[in-house]
Amino acid sequence: MSFESEIQRRRTFGIISHPDAGKTTLTEKLLLFGGAIQEAGAVKNNKIKKGATSDFMEIERQRGISVATSVLAFIYKDKKINILDTPGHKDFAEDTFRTLTAVDSVIVVIDVAKGVEEQTEKLVEVCRMRKIPIIVFINKMDREGKDAFDLLDEVEQKLGLKVTPLSFPIGMGYDFKGIYNIYEKNINLFSGDSKKNIEDVIAFSDIQSDELEKTIGTDAADELRDNLELVSGVYPEFDRDEYLNGNLQPVFFGSALNNFGVRELLDCFVDIAPTPRPKMSEERLVDSKEKEFTGFVFKIHANMDPKHRDRLAFIKIVSGTFERNKPYLHVRNNKKLKFSSPNAFFAEKKEIIDISYPGDIVGLHDTGNFKIGDTLTEGENLHYKGIPSFSPEHFRYINNADPLKSKQLFKGIDQLMDEGVAQLFTLEMNGRKVIGTVGALQYEVIQYRLEHEYGAKCTYENFPVHKACWVDPKDPKNDEFKEFKRVKQKFLAKDKRGQLVFLADSQFSLQMTQQKYPSVTLRFTSEFE
Ligand code: G4P
Numbered sequence: 244m245s246f247e248s249e250i251q252r253r254r255t256f257g258i259i260s261h262p263d264a265g266k267t268t269l270t271e272k273l274l275l276f277g278g279a280i281q282e283a284g285a286v287k288n289n290k291i292k293k294g295a296t297s298d299f300m301e302i303e304r305q306r307g308i309s310v311a312t313s314v315l316a317f318i319y320k321d322k323k324i325n326i327l328d329t330p331g332h333k334d335f336a337e338d339t340f341r342t343l344t345a346v347d348s349v350i351v352v353i354d355v356a357k358g359v360e361e362q363t364e365k366l367v368e369v370c371r372m373r374k375i376p377i378i379v380f381i382n383k384m385d386r387e388g389k390d391a392f393d394l395l396d397e398v399e400q401k402l403g404l405k406v407t408p409l410s411f412p413i414g415m416g417y418d419f420k421g422i423y424n425i426y427e428k429n430i431n432l433f434s435g436d437s438k439k440n441i442e443d444v445i446a447f448s449d450i451q452s453d454e455l456e457k458t459i460g461t462d463a464a465d466e467l468r469d470n471l472e473l474v475s476g477v478y479p480e481f482d483r484d485e486y487l488n489g490n491l492q493p494v495f496f497g498s499a500l501n502n503f504g505v506r507e508l509l510d511c512f513v514d515i516a517p518t519p520r521p522k523m524s525e526e527r528l529v530d531s532k533e534k535e536f537t538g539f540v541f542k543i544h545a546n547m548d549p550k551h552r553d554r555l556a557f558i559k560i561v562s563g564t565f566e567r568n569k570p571y572l573h574v575r576n577n578k579k580l581k582f583s584s585p586n587a588f589f590a591e592k593k594e595i596i597d598i599s600y601p602g603d604i605v606g607l608h609d610t611g612n613f614k615i616g617d618t619l620t621e622g623e624n625l626h627y628k629g630i631p632s633f634s635p636e637h638f639r640y641i642n643n644a645d646p647l648k649s650k651q652l653f654k655g656i657d658q659l660m661d662e663g664v665a666q667l668f669t670l671e672m673n674g675r676k677v678i679g680t681v682g683a684l685q686y687e688v689i690q691y692r693l694e695h696e697y698g699a700k701c702t703y704e705n706f707p708v709h710k711a712c713w714v715d716p717k718d719p720k721n722d723e724f725k726e727f728k729r730v731k732q733k734f735l736a737k738d739k740r741g742q743l744v745f746l747a748d749s750q751f752s753l754q755m756t757q758q759k760y761p762s763v764t765l766r767f768t769s770e771f772e
Contacts, residue, residue: 246532246534246564246600247532249323249600249601250518250519250531250532250600250601250602251518252321252322252323252518253322253323253325253518253519253600253601253602253603254322254323254324254325254347254348254512254513254516254517254518254602255324255325255327255345255346255347255348255519255559255602255603255604256324256325256326256327256346256347256348256349256350256512256516257326257327257328257329257339257342257343257346257349257350258270258326258328258329258349258350258351258352259329259339259343259349259350259351259352259363259366259367259370260351260352260353260354260362260363261354261357261360261361261362261363262362263354264352264353264354264357264360264363264382264383265352265354265382265383265499265500266329266352268382268499268500269350269352269380269382269499269505270315270326270328271499272499272502272505273317273324273326273505273509274315274317274326275502276319276505276506276509277317277318277319277324278317278318278319313327313328313588314326314327314328314557314588314604314606315328315588315589316587316588316589316603316604317589319509319513320510320513322513323602323603324513325588325602325603325604327342327345327346327604329342329343329366336362336365336366336681336682337632337633337663337681338542338663339366340366340369341541341542341615341629341663342541342542343366343369343370343373343375344373344539344541344559344629345539345541345542345557345559345604346375347375347376347516347517347518347519347520347602348375348376348377348378348516348517349370349375349376349377349378350377350378350379350380350508350512351363351366351367351370351377351378351379351380351402352380352382352499353379353380353381353382353394353398354382354383354388355381355382355383355384355386355388355389355394355415355496356383356386356387356388356389358389358394358397358401359397359398359401359402363402364401364402367402367403367404368402368403370489371402371403371404371489373489374488374489375489376486376487376488376489376516376517377404377489377492378486378492378493378494378495378508378511378512378515378516379398379404379406379492379493379494379495380494380495380496380497380499380504380508381394381494381495381496381497382497382498382499383498383499383500384412384415384416384419384422384433384496384497384498384503384504385416385419385433385498385500385501385503386415386416387415387416387417388415388416391408391411391412391415391470391496392470392473395408395478395494398492398494404492405479405490405491405492406478406491406492406493406494407478407479407480407481407491407492407493407494408425408474408478408493408494408495408496409424409425409426409481409493409494409495409511410422410423410424410425410426410494410495410496410497410504410507411423411425411467411470411471411474411496412496413430413459413463413466413467414463414466419433419498420432420433420459420460420463421433421459421503422496422497422503422504422507423447423450423467423471424507425471425474426481426493426507426511427507427510427511428446428447428448429445429446429447429448430445430447430455430458430459431445431503431504431506431507432445432458432459433498433501433503445458450467450468450471451468455467455468479491481493483515486515487515487517493511493515495507495508495511518531518602519531519560519561519601519602522561522627523627523628524537524618524625524626524627524628525625525626525627525628526624526625526626527625529561529562529625530562531561531562531601531602532562532601533562533563534562534563535562535563535620535621535622535623536560536562536563536564536565536566536571536619536620536621537560537561537562537563537618537619537620537621537623537625537627538558538559538560538561538562538565538605538618538619539558539559539561539616539617539618539619539627539629540556540557540558540613540614540615540616540617540618540619541557541558541559541615541616541629542556542557542615542663543555543556543557543609543613543614543615543661543662543663544556544557544606544662553608553609553610554608554609554610554611554613554658554662555586555606555607555608555609556606556607556609556613556617557604557605557606558604558605558606558607558619559602559603559604560599560600560601560602560603560604560605561601561627562601563601563621564598564599564600565585565598565599565600565603565605566597566598567582567583567584567585567595567596567597567598568581568582568583569581571619571620571621572619572620572621572622572623573612573613573617573619574617574618574619574620574624574625574626575614575617575618576612578612580612580619582607582608584608585599585605585606585607586605586606586607586608587599587603587604587605587606588604588606593606611658611661613661614661615629615661615662615663616629632666632738632768632769633767633768634679634710634711634712634767634768635665635666635679635680635681635711636680636681636682637679637680637681637682637683637685637686638668638677638678638679638706638707638708638711638746639677639678639686639703639704639705639706640675640676640677640678640703640704640705640706641656641676641677641678641689641701641702641703642701642702642703642704643699643700643701644700644701644702645699645700648697648698648699648700649699651693651697651698651699652693652697652699652700652701654697655692655693655696655697655699656676656678656689656693658697659689659692659693660739664685664688664689664692665678665679665680665685665689666678666679666680666711666738666739667679667738667739668711668736668737668738668744668746669736669737670735670736671732671735671736671737672732672733672735677706677708677736677746678703679708679711686703689701690703707748708746708747708748709747709748709749709750709752709753710746710747710750710753710767711744711745711746711747712744712745712747712753712765712766712767713738713742713743713744713745713765713766713767713768713769714735714742714743714744714745714763714764714765714766715763715764715765715766716743716762716763716764717762717763717764718762721762723760723761723762723763724760724762724763726760727756727759727760727763731745731756734746734747734748734752738769740769742769745765747765753765
């Protein structure tokens with residue numbers, strides 16, 4: 244197959260949702276359609292995750308939370324589908340944000356009864372900012388939920404999207420009869436025992452036909468016709484370019500658990516979803532069809548095997564082909580690196596691969612060279628833009644609890660921060676280290692991993708911070724900045740890259756500081772992590 248056709252057949256995407264909306268169930272059903280797994284429940288039981296990426300952290304299994312992002316790949320209709328799994332738990336939102344730098348499109352899952360939830364809002368906002376094409380899947384139609392039109396309104400208002408339904412439910416909950424597929428113009432009838440079977444579909448290019456009454460009954464037929472009339476009156480016609488540009492979001496309805504509406508979603512997805520998109524670097528826009536390899540690290544997974552301190556860096560290939568044993572430039576270190584065993588991921592396993600194409604994810608064994616956001620090229624001095632760090636929500640001092648193990652502790656902290664588990668701040672005044680996280684759970688993860696992977700023990704101490712702001716002095720030599728540094732010394736720290744950070748202890752002190760030192764800009768995101 245030619246290089247161009249390999250690119251054309253790739254679809255790399257992420258599924259995002261608020262926890263419990265059905266992301267895992269939908270992923271599993273997509274894998275079933277792709278023939279990538281044989282039984283339902285495999286994703287849930289963690290069988291796939293174990294096989295695909297070996298033993299993820301013990302803590303993940305203990306808690307049943309997907310701490311890490313994994314890649315599940317399969318072939319469907321000759322398309323190579325790469326699903327980048329994203330943790331749903333809000334304490335790991337940063338991990339999900341980073342994964343969104345590596346997807347070409349997303350599917351957003353919404354629970355029909357709960358509607359748009361908090362976590363979905365945050366994630367979709369990031370996608371919207373980045374103009375990532377979005378498909379919405381409204382799940383759990385077998386349950387009583389909100390009216391379809393009300394939900395579409397809610398999606399538009401809360402998520403700031405412009406939607407157009409490509410399927411429409413016939414009834415809901417107890418009365419749920421099936422789905423009219425607007426995209427393919429056919430009806431898929433729901434029956435209680437459809438759990439494992441792919442249903443027969445009935446073509447209905449003309450919904451005025453009498454056959455509709457015979458198929459779903461008079462009342463449902465009238466209602467469906469009315470609803471479809473309203474759909475075509477209110478919502479714009481589907482336009483693929485608008486979708487690809489992030490200006491229009493198609494909506495599907497279904498029930499992942501009952502395997503209903505999933506095939507329609509997948510068929511349309513492979514049809515319309517983008518092939519690997521061009522990506523902006525600091526220097527220029529890089530097209531996937533360029534022959535020279537470029538890629539970037541969006542995820543680092545450490546210590547898959549705690550006995551060997553190895554890490555797996557996940558690289559998204561942006562352009563060209565990535566080949567085994569070929570030297571590539573690690574741009575930040577200006578060093579050539581060769582990889583003898585790059586991993587490709589499939590739903591049930593990972594294996595060493597000789598060549599990978601744009602859109603693919605390869606896992607590279609790493610002994611500490613990589614940081615999140617690093618770029619690899621064939622020699623070009625290129626830096627892909629990542630997503631910035633945001634202010635953490637929680638801050639705690641980290642103390643060494645075993646003085647004999649301080650080396651291990653610092654090494655552990657250093658590597659965990661490279662992985663993006665949390666953010667480290669070193670206070671200017673006394674050199675004490677402060678860990679900032681999005682959720683309290685991360686402190687337990689860090690403590691556990693330091694102990695089990697690095698043999699180091701730590702304790703925490705509260706450190707009340709309202710917000711971390713990155714300091715942009717404009718002119719570091721001006722007196723106002725010097726005064727700011729002197730007066731606020733107690734609240735100043737360096738982040739891991741040596742950027743100056745102001746740790747405001749309250750909203751009030753933040754405002755006062757901004758007023759008092761107008762030439763010192765306080766930014767709420769670092770430029771790049
Ligand atoms: P998540 O990954 O987004 O967190 O959600 P997940 O797939 O784990 O689904 C959350 C719950 O919703 C699960 O139930 C799942 O079975 C259920 N679910 C998913 N899709 C549908 C659907 O289409 N209809 C209905 N009625 N339920 C659905 P659970 O009780 O938490 O887990 P389990 O005991 O079923 O495994």
